Amino acid sequence: YADSTMIAQYDTDALLESDLMIAVLDGAVIDVGVASEIGVAYHADMPILGLYTDSRQQGADNPQKLEALQEVAESQFSYVNLYTAGLVKLRGEIVSSSDELLEALKAYLKES
Structure with missing residues (x-):
């Protein structure tokens, strides 16, 4: 059993022991726990790589x-919270495929 404070403390401690955060940003909205962890990682000045593979992001020139x-409730694009995405970008980058994530991870490992 773990209550909310135990979970928060354990998760935060484990995150702060990390050298890098990889955040999966897919879903109807970014998972609120992941968003909280992004905030912790940002505050700790930790590098963050975001993986966002939602296919609705494609077709920006369609x-x-x-x-x-132009029509209400007809957006064909997915929604990403700009504040949370901005925190990721200020500490790293957001990529759109697992191949791009591997390349970004390789680049991070070369730099560290």
Whole structure:
């Protein structure tokens, strides 16, 4: 058994022992626990790599998708909380595939 304070303390301690955070950002919204961990990692000045593979992000140059933005409730694009995404980008980058994540991880390992 672990209550909320025990979970928060254990998770925070484990995160702060890490050298790098890899955050999966997929889903209808970024998982609130992951968003909290991103905030902790940002505050600790820890590098962060975000993986965001939602296929709705594609098609930014598709005229039909862009036209749909003019109608209420017709966005064909996924939503990402800009504050949380900004924290990731201020400490690292967001990539859109596992191959890109591996390349970013290799680059991080070369630098450290």
